[in-house]
Amino acid sequence: MNMIKDHIVKLLEKDMREDGRKLTEYRKEITIEYGVSPKSAEGSARVRIGKTEVVAGVKLDAGTPFPDTPDQGVMMVNAELLPLSNPNFESGPPSIDSIELSRVVDRGIRECHMIDTHKLCIKEGEKVWMIFIDIYPINDDGNLFDAASLAALAALKDARMPKFNEETGKVDYSERTKEPLPLSYEPIEVTVLKIKDKLIVDPSVDEWNSLDARLTVATLKDGKICALQKGGGAALTSEDVDNMVELAIEKGKELRKLL
Amino acid sequence: MSNLLIKDRDIVVPGEVLAEGMDYLPSGGAFREGEKIIASQLGLVYLANRVIKLIPLTGKYTPKRGDTIIGRIVEMTFSNWFVDIGCSNDGVLSLREVPEYVEKGADLSTYYGFNEYIVAKIYKVTRGSIDLSMKGPGLRKLGTGKLVKVVSSKVPRIIGKEGSMIKMIKDATDCRITVGQNGIVWIQGEPEDEFLAAETIKLVERKAHTEGLTDEISKFLETKTKGRKKKPTTDDKGEE
Amino acid sequence: MAYKRLDGRKNDELRPMEAKTGVVPSADGSAMFKIGKTIAIAVVHGPRELHPKFLQNPEKGVLRCNYNMMAFSGSGDRVRPGPNRRSKEISYVTEKALLPVLDLSKYPNAVIDVYVELLQTDAGTRCAGITAAAMALADAGIPMKDLVSAVACGVIDGTVVADVDKAEEDYEGGMGDIPLAFLPRNGEVSLLQLDGVITKDDLNKAIEIGRKASEKIYELQKKALKERFEREEK
Numbered sequence: 001m002n003m004i005k006d007h008i009v010k011l012l013e014k015d016m017r018e019d020g021r022k023l024t025e026y027r028k029e030i031t032i033e034y035g036v037s038p039k040s041a042e043g044s045a046r047v048r049i050g051k052t053e054v055v056a057g058v059k060l061d062a063g064t065p066f067p068d069t070p071d072q073g074v075m076m077v078n079a080e081l082l083p084l085s086n087p088n089f090e091s092g093p094p095s096i097d098s099i100e101l102s103r104v105v106d107r108g109i110r111e112c113h114m115i116d117t118h119k120l121c122i123k124e125g126e127k128v129w130m131i132f133i134d135i136y137p138i139n140d141d142g143n144l145f146d147a148a149s150l151a152a153l154a155a156l157k158d159a160r161m162p163k164f165n166e167e168t169g170k171v172d173y174s175e176r177t178k179e180p181l182p183l184s185y186e187p188i189e190v191t192v193l194k195i196k197d198k199l200i201v202d203p204s205v206d207e208w209n210s211l212d213a214r215l216t217v218a219t220l221k222d223g224k225i226c227a228l229q230k231g232g233g234a235a236l237t238s239e240d241v242d243n244m245v246e247l248a249i250e251k252g253k254e255l256r257k258l259l
Numbered sequence: 260m261s262n263l264l265i266k267d268r269d270i271v272v273p274g275e276v277l278a279e280g281m282d283y284l285p286s287g288g289a290f291r292e293g294e295k296i297i298a299s300q301l302g303l304v305y306l307a308n309r310v311i312k313l314i315p316l317t318g319k320y321t322p323k324r325g326d327t328i329i330g331r332i333v334e335m336t337f338s339n340w341f342v343d344i345g346c347s348n349d350g351v352l353s354l355r356e357v358p359e360y361v362e363k364g365a366d367l368s369t370y371y372g373f374n375e376y377i378v379a380k381i382y383k384v385t386r387g388s389i390d391l392s393m394k395g396p397g398l399r400k401l402g403t404g405k406l407v408k409v410v411s412s413k414v415p416r417i418i419g420k421e422g423s424m425i426k427m428i429k430d431a432t433d434c435r436i437t438v439g440q441n442g443i444v445w446i447q448g449e450p451e452d453e454f455l456a457a458e459t460i461k462l463v464e465r466k467a468h469t470e471g472l473t474d475e476i477s478k479f480l481e482t483k484t485k486g487r488k489k490k491p492t493t494d495d496k497g498e499e
Numbered sequence: 500m501a502y503k504r505l506d507g508r509k510n511d512e513l514r515p516m517e518a519k520t521g522v523v524p525s526a527d528g529s530a531m532f533k534i535g536k537t538i539a540i541a542v543v544h545g546p547r548e549l550h551p552k553f554l555q556n557p558e559k560g561v562l563r564c565n566y567n568m569m570a571f572s573g574s575g576d577r578v579r580p581g582p583n584r585r586s587k588e589i590s591y592v593t594e595k596a597l598l599p600v601l602d603l604s605k606y607p608n609a610v611i612d613v614y615v616e617l618l619q620t621d622a623g624t625r626c627a628g629i630t631a632a633a634m635a636l637a638d639a640g641i642p643m644k645d646l647v648s649a650v651a652c653g654v655i656d657g658t659v660v661a662d663v664d665k666a667e668e669d670y671e672g673g674m675g676d677i678p679l680a681f682l683p684r685n686g687e688v689s690l691l692q693l694d695g696v697i698t699k700d701d702l703n704k705a706i707e708i709g710r711k712a713s714e715k716i717y718e719l720q721k722k723a724l725k726e727r728f729e730r731e732e733k
Contacts, residue, residue, distance in 0.1 A: 002374040006403040016450050018405070037619040039536045041571035051524050055618065057571025078570065080580060084542040084614040086525055091565060093581070132577050134570035136616070138540065139523045173575045205525075270725045273637050274600070274645030274684050290644075297684070299602070299642045301724055316728050318640015319527060319546060321605075347546035347560065347609035387557055387607030 005195075005210035012198040019204065024247060026202040032150065032258055034158040042176065043159025047151040049202065051141035053085075056151035057134050058159040058181075062171050065121070065128040073120020073128045077106035079135035079148055086140035086205070104229045105135065105149045108187040108218035112226035115156070119182035122164060129161075131181070142204040145216055149189035150255065156181055157259070187218040187226050188255050190248035194234065199243060201251050215241065217248035221256065225249070267306040268468065270316065271298040277311050288313025303468060314468075320346045320411035320441040322389045326381045329401070329439030330391070331374060335367045342377065345408070345441050348387055352379060356392040376401040376445065378437055401437070404447035407457045409464040411442035416467040417460055424463060424473065431480040432456040455483055502658040505666050511708050513650070513662045513715055518631075518723035520638040528639025530723065532631035534716075535664055536621035541631035542614045543639040549610035560606030564593040564613045566628055572617045574665055589625045590615075596629045596680040596690035597636065600643045611641060622665045623651040626678050629690060634720050638727075646720050648713040649680035649690055652705040654697040659704040661712040675701065679709040683717040686710050 011017055021027070027050035036055055037044040043058035065072060079102040083089045094102075109115065120129035133155060135148045163175040193200050194213040203211070213232035219225050225245060230236065236244070261280025265271060277289060278296040285291050288300040289311050302313030322328075322344070330342035330350055342350040352371075354361040359370055371377060378398050383390040392398070409417060418425050418438055429436050434448030434456045446456045459480060466472055504510065514535030523529035528543035549555045566589040570580045582590075593615065603611070613635065615628035626649035633647040653663035654675035660667070668676060675695030681688060688706065697705075 001372060003376050003401065003403055004374070004406070007405060010403055011450055014450060020454060037538070037569070037572060039621060040573055040619045044571065053523075055569070057569060059571045059577035061577060078580060082567075082614065082616065083544070083565070083612070084523065084526070084540070084616055087527075087544045087547075132570065134577075134580065136569055138616075139525050141525060270728050272646065272721050272724045273643035274682075275721070276684070288642075297644070299644065301637045301640060301728075303728075315640050317528065317638060347548070347606045349548050387555075387609070 002210070004206050008207055008210050009196055012195055012200070015198075017200070018206065023198060023200045024251070026251065026254070030255070030258055032154045034154060041155070042162060043155045043157070043181070045151050045154030045158050047147045047154060049143055049147050051139055052143055052147050053138040054144065054147040054151045055136050055138060056148070056155040058155045059132045059134070060159070060162055060171065061130045061132070062122060062127050062164055062169070063130040065125065069117070070125040071121045071128075072117040073115070074130045075106075075110065075115055075117065075133070076131070077102050077109065077133045077135070077152065079105060081144070082136055082138075085137035089140075100229070100231070101145060101148055102135070104145060104189070104216055104227070105133075105152050107227040107229070108149055108189050109133075109152065109156070112185040112187045112218070112220055114183055114185050114187060116182040116184060127169065131156075140205060142208050143191065143202045145191045146189055146202065146255075149187070149218070150258075153186060153188075154259065156183060185220050185226075186256070186259060187220060188252040189216055189218045189227070190251045190255065191216040192244040192247050194232070194236065194240060194244070199240075199247060201247065213240075215244045215248070217245050217252075219249050219252040223249055265304050267304060269304045270302070271304055271313065272301055273299055277304070282309060284310045286310050286312035288315060315410070315412045317410060318412075320344070322346050322350075322381055322384050323440070324381055324384050326440035327378060327397070328381060328391075328441040329376060329378055329437065329443040329445055330441070331376050332371050333373070335373075337364070337367075340367060340371055342379065342391060344389070345411075345443060346389070348389055350379070350381070350389040350391040352377075352391040352393065356382075356390075356394060358394055371400060376406070378439065378445075397437075401445050402447060404435075404445045405453040405457055407444040407446065407460050409442045409444060409460065411440065413464045413467040414438060414440055414442055416472070417444070417463050419473070424476065427473070427477060427480065428456055428459050431484055432459070455480075502656040502660075504660060506664065508660075510658060510660045511712055513712055514664065516716065516719055518634065518719045519727075520634055520723050521727045526635075526639075528635045528637070528641070530631045530634035530638055532627050532634065534623060534627050534662065536619055537623050537627045538618040539624065539627040539631040540616045540618060541628060541635040543611060543632075543635045543641070544614070545611040545639075546606040546609040546641070547612075549608060554610075555608040557607050558604075560603035560609045560611055562594055562598060562601060562603065562611050562613065564590045564597070564615065564632065566590045566593055566615045566625065568617045568620060568624070572620050574620065589628070592690055592692065593625065593629055593632060596649065597632060597647055599687070599689045600633070600645045600647055600682060601636070602642045602644065605642065611636070611639075620665075622663050622668045623678070625649070626651045626680065626690070629680050630716055630720065634724060637724055645682045645684045646717060647680050647689060648683055648716040648720060649678065650709050650712045650716060651676060651678045652709045652712075653677065654695065654701045654705060657701070659701055659708050661708050675705075677702070677705045677709070679706065679713070681710055681713040683714065
């Protein structure tokens with residue numbers, strides 16, 4: 001018997017949660033702060049959802065394009081579940097949880113072509129802009145996925161291009177232009193948890209640890225979906241999927257207003 | 260001549276000089292260095308005549324023999340359970356220290372499983388090892404309930420004089436409540452009641468050092484339970 | 500002509516500072532320390548049982564420090580994530596800077612984990628990390644004989660200055676960079692390193708200026724530690 005999960009389930013059966021929220025309700029205090037590392041990073045942001053805090057930073061560099069996309073910039077997302085943020089996270093090489101988080105945030109940004117990589121070409125086949133997005137949780141009080149993707153998005157919006165020095169072929173970090181990144185769509189990721197037969201959003205750590213299944217859904221302004229990731233040991237019915245996506249679209253609209 | 264550098268109920272940090280001269284005596288959380296008495300912990304000053312003591316405001320529980328604690332089963336071997344009791348080392352519960360008869364070679368998890376919570380007593384503390392026992396009144400495996408964590412130094416306030424504070428909370432909320440000396444509190448009742456009991460306990464923790472706290476909590480509970488239908492009281496009121 | 504500081508500060512003047520404790524609620528202790536544009540966050544988990552068991556010390560608890568720069572926190576290029584030789588050495592000297600004030604005898608077989616993360620850097624990062632870590636340890640209720648207050652001093656063109664920033668670190672004529680940590684009550688030194696060429700006199704001067712400067716840092720640490728609880732008590 002896992003007492004904590006039992007208690008969560010007992011409450012869910014009455015459509016209640018540990019902290020008094022409704023099942024499909026995010027925590028009230030959600031904030032986005034831009035430019036939290038303005039000297040070092042070309043773009044940065046901090047997202048707080050309740051006591052959960054995640055920071056993300058964008059670094060830009062000039063590098064060689066991939067051979068199959070010689071006229072396109074390169075984007076990379078890296079998330080690290082810092083032991084700082086949760087006493088149960090361990091030091092060492094990136095865990096599968098860190099890798100999954102990186103990949104899910106990456107997918108949301110990449111698949112909807114949020115960044116117009118064609119505009120990031122400096123010299124075809126030789127030099128393109130490389131965008132590195134690094135994400136770090138500072139305090140894990142649940143729902144790192146949604147917080148991380150929101151932080152990544154905000155950091156990208158905050159970013160300003162540095163100067164590229166044609167002579168040296170290198171980036172001059174001492175000078176930043178007013179030029180933002182070529183961004184278009186804004187994917188909002190919402191993770192829906194299934195515990196027994198109940199669906200919830202914005203989980204606490206205990207709820208996250210008690211999940212049977214989860215589905216992260218990245219949605220666009222027009223209600224289209226651009227990335228999915230199903231997790232957890234239980235399977236979902238197509239009705240579940242439909243309900244979870246529906247919920248994610250609805251909640252995505254609420255989160256979008258915060259940007 | 261001795262010189263007191265702080266007042267009663269001041270908050271002090273480690274390394275802070277509290278008094279100079281030999282007239283004062285350091286107690287918990289303070290030490291003497293030559294003529295000086297120095298804080299060794301972040302804490303609230305408690306002055307009793309010439310004794311200077313600090314009440315920790317933060318930090319993990321320090322295990323003491325005789326304490327009743329709440330812990331979570333985290334590991335087991337052929338003959339022991341290991342229990343996370345929120346301090347620097349896991350507690351050890353030997354199969355000889357449980358009320359059930361456990362046959363040799365039995366699967367210990369059938370008695371107390373991973374992630375189950377128990378109420379146990381600390382019967383021995385030696386260097387780096389804490390021995391627990393489940394033999395005694397009120398010691399048991401906990402059923403489904405809500406857990407609240409508080410700083411262990413505030414536990415006496417949550418229990419109150421002769422259990423007065425916790426009794427007041429139990430009566431007002433109709434919950435069964437068990438308070439572990441290690442700062443883990445278990446609450447069982449209707450969800451709204453559990454919620455109120457937890458909220459009240461956190462309030463006591465936050466205001467532990469203010470005066471007239473009992474009255475304040477009593478009023479708080481009164482406003483919160485106003486208009487609620489009082490359920491018939493049961494015989495089982497829980498225990499500390 | 501004597502060296503004039505690039506940002507107009509007096510030789511013993513620190514950059515503006517900010518300190519706050521309890522910034523990471525899920526930890527046993529935590530603190531943020533900002534000096535100029537350098538921002539360090541330190542967290543303490545523990546004391547807790549040390550796993551695997553063969554690492555345990557039955558005599559006393561183990562202190563483990565981990566210094567890390569976030570990938571975007573450097574000046575210029577992105578820092579490759581994960582430990583490197585520099586971060587490992589800094590973790591190591593951070594441990595040694597903090598050990599003199601800790602009494603770990605109460606915690607046999609246990610570990611106190613200290614994690615330091617740099618959100619933004621403008622020189623003096625190991626010192627900012629140590630200052631934040633000392634606050635986080637106190638915030639975690641760990642018994643300590645004193646706090647630790649750290650500051651990086653520099654010798655530029657024969658002038659000794661406190662709290663060097665990145666522009667000074669990159670000074671064309673070269674400089675001596677001396678990170679220092681002090682135990683505030685008796686003024687003892689628990690971190691001392693030097694990069695550069697200086698005279699013995701300059702070193703003594705640097706320690707003297709550093710000690711004076713660290714007193715201001717100490718006052719801020721004390722204030723930050725008390726503030727959180729004074730707010731809560733009221």
